Amino acid sequence: MSRSYVVTGGGRGIGRAVVERLLVGxxxxxxxxxxxxxxxxxxxxxPAGARLVGVVGDAADENVAESAADRAQAAGTLAGWVNNAAVFGDASLHTAATGQVLDLIAANLGPAVVGCATAIRRFLRAGTPGAIVNVSSHQARQAVPGCLPYVTAKAGVEGMTRALAVEYGPRGIRVNAVAPGSVDTERYAGFLDSQEAESAARVEREMARLHPLGRVARSQEVAAVIAYLLSDDAGFVTGATVPVDGGRSVLAHDPES
Known part of the structure; x- marks a missing residue:
């Protein structure tokens, strides 16, 4: 029986690139x-036809996740789950209500928790090995001012990744994460389009400066790493968070330069 996968936030950006990558062949x-x-x-x-199924709903809703798992297992042996869905909402503790901050944290951490729980239960019930990849961010370790909810949630995603790898490794389940830097998605392109030409050019120059490779990532480059972590070639990799950030997380600007 062929393998099947679930990708949350699979309609745009990194998620869509992952879906396209997994359909190759x-x-x-x-x-x-x-x-x-x-x-x-x-x-x-x-062109993938029936091999590609869409499920409309919130990835944090357990009923939606269960429905997606049912559809995947009807199509093949569930082999992998990618928790990519994210919500971008900024808030600072001195201006936002505590409840708002907690809701924003949950909006990003919740879908990953639900996805991991659903996948692990399905793997265990079927008695088959499986792989999970959680999409984190360079911000889990390099905080950006004003982004407390997102930073906190992504740090939680990385901690959960390690905890699950340790707990379920003996059951044949691998759990890893990727931490992208800035990525050329529809959201990024929309942001640039909303700027005046001079401002957009300044943003692109700054992004080139922040990434040692001199540019932001393409969604397909992040998807390639995710696909690798789902594959048998990564069969001895678990509990890892792989930076896919063009060196952004290791760059220290020299104040004397």
Whole structure:
């Protein structure tokens, strides 16, 4: 029986790139969870046909996750789950209500917890090995002012990744994370488009300065690492957070330069 995968936030950006990457070849099926139905419109005429299934809903909703798992297992042996869904909302403790901050943390951490729980239970019930990849961020270790909820949630995702790897490794389940830097997604392109030409050029110069490779990532480059971590080639890799940030997290600007 062929393998199947679930990708949350699979309609756009990194999520869509992961879905496309996992569909390469003639075997395997992918279920993409997406909150925005419009983000799944491209599935309708995709050449993968029945091997590509969209599920509309919130990845933090256990019923949605269970439905996606059912669809994946109907198509093949569930082999991997990618927790990519994210919400971008800034808040600072001195201006935002505590409840708002906690809600924003939960909005990013919750889908990963639900996805991991659903995948692990399905792997155990089926008696098959499996792999989970959580999408974190360079911000889990390099905080950006004003981004407390996102930073906190992504640090939690990385901690959960390590904890699950230790607990479920003996059961044949691997859990890893990737930590991208800035990525050329629809959201990034939209931000640039919203700027005046001079301002947009300044942003791009700053991004080149922040990434030693001189540019932001392409979604497909992040997807390639995720696909590797899901594959048998990464069969002895678990509990790791892999930076996919063009060197951003190791760059220290020289004040004398």
């Amino acid at each position: 003639d075997t395997g099926a992918v279920v993409a969870i997406e909150r925005d139905p419009a983000a799944l419109a491209w599935l309708d005429d995709h």
